[in-house]
Amino acid sequence: LGYPGADQHPADEPAWVTVATTRPETYLADTAVAINPHDPRAISLRGLSVKLPLVGRVIPIVEDSYVVLPEAMARNEEEKNDPKAKFATGFLKVTPGHDKNDWELGQRHKLPVINMMSPDGNVSDKHGWTDVGSAHLFVGLSMMDARKKVVAEFKSHGLLESVKPYRQSVTYSDRSKAQVEPYLSDQWYVRVTDPRMAASANAALVADQRTDQSPTRKQGSAHVEAGAPSTSEANGEEDAKGGRTPSLASASGSDGDGSMRFHPDRYAKTFEQWHDNIRDWCISRQLWWGHRIPVWSCELEFEEGGYCADEHACGLASALTRAPNDRLNDSVNKLACVFSTPIDRWQPLLWSPGMETMPEDGKHIVYICLLTDDPSDWCDEIGCPYDVREDLAKNNFVQDPDVLDTWFSSALWPLSTMGWPAPTEETKGLLEAFNPSSTLCTAREIITLWVSRMTMFNRYFTASSGDTPSGLADSATSPACGGGGGVVPFRDVFIHAVIQDGEGQKMSKSLGNGVDPIDIIQTHGSDAMRFTLCTMSTHTQDVKLQVDLICPHTGEVFAPKMVTNKDGYRVPAVIQDSPKDKSKKMVTAYGVASGEVKASAEMPLARNTSSKFDMGRNFANKLWNASRFAVSILEKSKQAETPDTHAGWAAHTDSEDGPDEAAQASWKDVSVVDRWMVSRLATATKEMTRALDEFQFSAYAQTLYDVIWRDFCDWYLEAIKPTVASDARQRTVLWNAMGTLLRLAHPVMPFITEVIYERLKELRMGAGELPWIGLGAPMHQGKATKEGLLCHAGWPQVSSDAVSPEAEAAFARVQALVTAIREVRAQQNVQPKRKVTLNFPASIAAFVTLNQTLVGTLAGIDVFSQGDPKDEGVAFAFEGLQLRVTNLADAVDAGAERARLTKQVADLEKSAATFEGRLANPGYADRAPPAMVQQTRDQLAKVMKDLGAAREALAKLG
C-alpha cells in the first residue's frame, strides 16, 4: 500500500512510502509508519509525516529497529534469512490498537492508540475512532470485507503497488472458529513479575534442581543486586536462592527456599524457565460463570481543590477508605481497598485538596475492591448486617462484569481448603498441619497453569506479615527482597506420564478413544487397574495404551477394526462386528462422537477398555490363589497345633531385649529354601522402599510382581509342598512371608490384600512375627492383633542380616540344576507326572544330597544315584560337570538331544568368545578394576567348563 507524504520532501520530491501488510484494513487505525534506523532512507525521511488515504490522518514516520529490512538491504545472513525480508518494503504501518508488536512499538514512541473495531469484529467509528474523514465507506463492514474494499480503494486511487502471496500462521478461536483479532480492552492483572511471586517460586526449588542463571537476564535481577548482600562462593547455595533477606524468618525453616522438588528432575527446568520469562498474569476472563472480580468502579467528578461533586458516592468511597481505625495497613481486618486512576500504581485514593493526580477534566475513575462482600463482615462499619454491594449500586458503582481466571482461584487451593484466611471451628489447625502438604501429583501442562501459581501465592500469602503488609501492597514501596519468603505449598511434585491411545494419539472426546476407569474396573477390577497403571508409571512423558472394545452383546473384550479418518487419525471403524457372531453389530465411541452413527437397541455402544490390564488382573488372580493355598496349609496345621507344640522355634516375645538366643539359634539351621525366601523378601522390600521414595512406581510394581509370582509362587510354594505340613518353622516363615507380601502389595492392591489379610491374621503362627530374621515389621501397629486392618499395618522393615547372599547363591544352584533337568525333560517329552532318575558324580554328592527333597519336588526326580550309567538316558552339563537323567520311559530322541546340545554349545562358544575377547584386550587388565577382571576370568572359566561338558555329551551322541 502506498501512503503519500504529508509534507514536502526536502528535495522537492513527494514523500511516498510503501508498506507491506497482510491486514490492509487495519490501516484505518494506523498512527505511524516505522522505518529501521539502519535503512539508508531513514535520514532523509526523518521528521516527516505521511497522510493516510481517505482517512486523511497525518501520521509521523518513526524509526525503530523492530522493522525488518528488505532483503536487498540486509546487513548479514541472519537478516537476509528472515522470511519477512523477502516481502518487506522497509516501511511498517503501525497499528497499536490492533497488533501486539505495534502496541509495543507504539509505547516506545508514545504513539496514540486508535480502536477501529466494534467488539463484534466490524469496522466501527463508535469505539474510539473519530477522525473518519472520507473513510465512511468502510464503517460497518466485517474486517474481512473491509480488507477487500481497502485493497480495491487503494487500487482505484493508484496506491496499490502489488499483491503477493504470503504464508503465515493465523490464530482461530477453538470454540467459535472465528479468526482472532487483537483488540484493546481493560483487564486486571496480577503482578507476578514482582520478585515475591515468580522469583520466589523459583527460589522454592531444591538447590540441585536450580540451574545456573546469569543475573543479567533474570527478571528479578534488579532485586538480587539491590536487596541481597553478595555471597561468598562457599555460600553459593544462598546465592542460588535469589538473595533472600535474612529478616524473612518465616522462610528460614525447612519449608521455605530450596524445599520443593520435582520428580522427575527435568520438570524443574520447565518450572524455572517459565518463571524466568513470566509476564504479568491477566486474570480477567469474559465468561458468564466463575468468581466475579470484586472490583466496583464509578467515574467521579472533582471540582477545584479536590472537592467531590457527588457527595454520596464520594462519601461512600471515603468511608471505605477510612475503614475502622484506619485499617488501611491492617490486612487482617481490611474490608475494602479504594484506589483511583491512573492505576499505574496501586494506591489509595487521594481526596484531599492538592491531589497530585487530578486530571484536567477533573474526572477520576474510582475503583473499590471489596475484600469481602459478606454482609456480616461489615458489622462494625455502617450498621449490621450491611450489604455494601447494595450501597455501591445505589451510588452508581458498577461491578466489573468479568470473572477471575479459574487458575486464580485454583492457586489458592492449598490455602483456602485449609481454612485460610479465617479458620472456622471445622478448619482450625488444618493450615498448620497440611500446608505444606507432602506431594502434589499432576500432569505436565499443569506445571505452569497450577503448580506455579500455587507456589507463588502460597509463598506470598504465608510470608511473615512484616514482609507483606497487605495483599495489595505496592511493591515499589515495599522493602526489596529476592525471595519473598513464605512456605511452599508442597514439598514434592510428581509429574506423571500421560496416557495416549494405542496409536500414540492423545485421548480425546472427539476421537472417542478415551478409556473410562469405571469401565476398566468393570472388566478387570480396581486392584488390577491400579497395579497395571502403577506398572506403566515410568518417568517417560507418555505411555501408549491399546484401546479395546467391550462387546455389548457378549461382554468379550476385543481389538477393534481400525480405519484412518478424514483428518488422518487412526480410529476404530464406527460399526464393529461382535467377535464371535458377525451378525451382531455395535457402534463405537468414535462413531457416536463424530456423529456418524447413533447407538440403538440393535447396535448398542461398545464401551472402551484395554487388554493391557489383563496383566494386573492375572496378577491379582495369582495372588488370590497363592494366598488361598497358603491359608489352607496354615489352617490345617493350626487345627492340629497347640500353643506349646510349636517345636523348634521359640515364640517371639515383645520384650525390649530383642530376640532371645534360643530363637536366634533355631533360625540358623532353617532350610535353604526358607532362608532364601526370607532373603528375597528382604531384598525386595529394600528395593521397593527405595523405589517408592524415589517415585519410581513402575520399579516398585515390577519388583512386587517378581517377588510374588516368580519367587514366592513359582519356587517357594512349589518347594515347600512336601515339607510344610510337618515343619512348624517353615509354616512360620510362610505366614511371615505372606504377611510381608500383603503389606508390600497393599498400596497398589488395597482390596484383595485386605481381604486376604483378614484371614491370614487369624492364623498367626505360634512364633508370630520374626523381627530378628528381618520380617519383623509390625503386623499391626507394633504387634499382630486380630483387630485392625491391613491398611493400618506397618510397612515391612528389613534388618541388615535378613539378606543372605549365601542363601541366595545356594538356592540359585538348586534353581540351575532344576532348570537343566526340566529342559532335558521337555526336550525328551517326558510326561510331567513321570518321575525320573538323576545320576550325579561324586564331586557334587554333598550338594545333591542336601537338596534332594527340593530337587526331587521341583524337577520330578524320585531316584538319586551316584555314578554314571553310560549310554543310558540323556547327559547334560551342570557347573561344568556331566550329569545324566535316566529312566525316561521312552527311547531317547537323539535328534532332539543333538539339537539341544548343539544350541547349547553354540551359545557357550559365543559367551566364551566375548570373555576371551575382553581379556585379550591389553588395556582391560591394566585399567579395569581388578575385581572386574577377576569376575571375567571366573565367568570364562565357568563357561569353558560347561562348554567342555556339553561338547563331550554331544560327541557321545555321535
Added chain:
RNA sequence: GGGCGCGUAGUUCAGUUGGCUAGAACGCGGCUGUCACAUAGCCGAGGUCACAGGUUCGAGUCCUGUCGCGCCCACCA
C-alpha cells in the same frame, strides 16, 4: 518459534552415577486337564539396543550429528 521426551524382541515397555553373557509382560511354537491357580504350569524360539561418528579397557547407557515419532508452551525462553 522455543522447550521436553521417545526410537531396545512381532507388540507394549524396563534397563538409576558406563561393567550386559541385554530383561519383563503380552503374543508366538511345543508339552500339560495336575491335587492353589488354564486369568495356570514347564520348556523354547525371537534383539547389529533408529543411523553415523566420538570419548573409554569397556557404550543400550556419556558426547556430537542425522533421520523418524510425539508432547508441552507459545510475539518473549
